[in-house]
Amino acid sequence: MSDATILFHEWQQLRALRKRFLEGSASKQDYWESLRLLELYDQTFAERIAWKWQYVLLQLHRLRWQPPTSAVLDWGCGTGIASRTFLRAFALPDVRLTLYDRSALAVKFAEQKHREVFPHISLLPFNDTAFQGVVLLSHIITELSPQDLDALLQRLRAAAAILWVESGEYHTSRKLIDVREQLRSDFHVVAPCTHQGRCGLLAEENAPHWCHHFAHVPQAAFTEKRWSEFKARIGIDLSQLPLSYLVLDKRAIPLLPRLSSRLIGGTRLYKGYAAVLACTEQGVAEYHLSQRHFPQVYRQIKKGEADTLVSMQTEQGKVVHLESLAVQEMRKA
Ligand SMILES: C[S@@+](CC[C@H](N)C(=O)[O-])C[C@H]1O[C@@H](n2cnc3c(N)ncnc32)[C@H](O)[C@@H]1O
Structure with missing residues (x-):
């Protein structure tokens, strides 16, 4: 303006x-x-x-x-x-x-x-x-x-x-x-x-x-x-x-790593965990992300600063591994 x-x-x-x-x-x-x-x-x-x-x-x-x-x-x-x-x-x-x-x-x-x-x-x-x-x-x-x-x-x-x-x-x-x-x-x-x-x-x-x-x-x-x-x-x-x-x-694009997931929408924060909506090839579903296990990601989500493109593994509705794909790439480089 x-x-x-x-x-x-x-x-x-x-x-x-x-x-x-x-x-x-x-x-x-x-x-x-x-x-x-x-x-x-x-x-x-x-x-x-x-x-x-x-x-x-x-x-x-x-x-x-x-x-x-x-x-x-x-x-x-x-x-x-x-x-x-x-x-x-x-x-x-x-x-x-x-x-x-x-x-x-x-x-x-x-x-x-x-x-x-x-x-x-x-x-x-x-x-x-x-x-x-x-x-x-x-x-x-x-x-x-x-x-x-x-x-x-x-x-x-x-x-x-x-x-x-x-x-x-x-x-x-x-x-x-x-x-x-x-x-x-x-x-x-x-x-x-x-x-x-x-x-x-x-x-x-x-x-x-x-x-x-x-x-x-x-x-x-x-x-x-x-x-x-x-x-x-x-x-x-x-x-x-x-x-x-x-x-x-129209061009073919590089495939993303197998566990890639896009976090979508506004994440809801609860005491001790965040409910994240994740989109993968298997579908869209909500998972619980524990504040104790992922303090840094939880903090980033709270501040609206979390990367939305992540590598994520879940078990029984809970996130057991989550890392920003950008961070993963940096580690590889
Ligand atoms: C909300 S404005 C958005 C303008 C611009 N794309 C932006 O993001 O700021 C929508 C624009 O679409 C144009 N528009 C609406 N209907 C259209 C149509 N059928 N064909 C071409 N332009 C159209 C309007 O004149 C207006 O400029």
């Missing part, structure tokens, strides 16, 4: 925008009424979305994933925050970027921002061939009708890779799980899943759960006046930033 003052009526505009997003009425019509509204969004909501992208890109970095091509499409780009964050994370040569949105004003704004930040990239007009590159999708799924989503998925089958980031709410995560099921025969699933099979959350007993994760919220969100004003004016709790995401790649 920049330090430029946001006026009283502009906060009202941002509140109205958020109401649209929450009510699901954002799908009905183009709501980008002015470049100023795009600027306001870019300084506030989009910045939080960038934190979610940074989290996802860090997970990809840990998996040593690199983009398969420098051709990038940001579909439903809004102000272009997804592609700006993506391009900052990878030093790609000869970037060819296409920005697409149903709002011509949004595309204009996003193109302008990109030209300021990355003067050397080529901006290409949108057409169907743009789907053959790396396709970025961000906070779009709730704005698409079932027909629009179907049409989009058909075109996404051409992609070299897909990076899709959404809010961490139940219904958005569940939609993204549907997307995974529809596309997984054409792609390899890179993250967050540790396997290529059917999503374990689709099992009947897992209906109450959803696949969500928590992005790191930078210190600025708690110390800077502009964020405390945002919190007060918009009424958003800044302390937690849940998200759901999906990364697919």
Whole structure:
């Protein structure tokens, strides 16, 4: 968020925008009424979305994933925050970027921002061939009708890779799980899943759960006046930033070690143990992690700092071995 003052009526505009997003009425019509509204969004909501992208890109970095091509499409780009964050994370040569949105004003704004930040990239007009590159999708799924989503998925089958980031709410995560099921025969699933099979959350007993994760919220969100004003004016709790995401790649990907597991959702802490929800090839299930046996992991979970990609062994519902895959890799190196 920049330090430029946001006026009283502009906060009202941002509140109205958020109401649209929450009510699901954002799908009905183009709501980008002015470049100023795009600027306001870019300084506030989009910045939080960038934190979610940074989290996802860090997970990809840990998996040593690199983009398969420098051709990038940001579909439903809004102000272009997804592609700006993506391009900052990878030093790609000869970037060819296409920005697409149903709002011509949004595309204009996003193109302008990109030209300021990355003067050397080529901006290409949108057409169907743009789907053959790396396709970025961000906070779009709730704005698409079932027909629009179907049409989009058909075109996404051409992609070299897909990076899709959404809010961490139940219904958005569940939609993204549907997307995974529809596309997984054409792609390899890179993250967050540790396997290529059917999503374990689709099992009947897992209906109450959803696949969500928590992005790191930078210190600025708690110390800077502009964020405390945002919190007060918009009424958003800044302390937690849940998200759901999906990364697919046409290329074969390295297999993860046999005991790999992804911890998902918010872990519940009890006296002496944590209840962790773990996703493996065998399915999604809850396990108890003893504070006495895993004091460090328990502490990390409490602080929201635990790695979610782990090597884990369980016996009778209890965790008997757990180690971050990143730590395991470091030990091997
Ligand atoms: C919540 S905004 C997210 C913007 C951006 N991707 C981000 O993460 O900040 C959703 C965007 O999707 C666009 N959009 C909605 N329906 C669309 C459609 N059918 N085709 C293309 N863009 C669409 C909207 O105009 C808006 O810019």
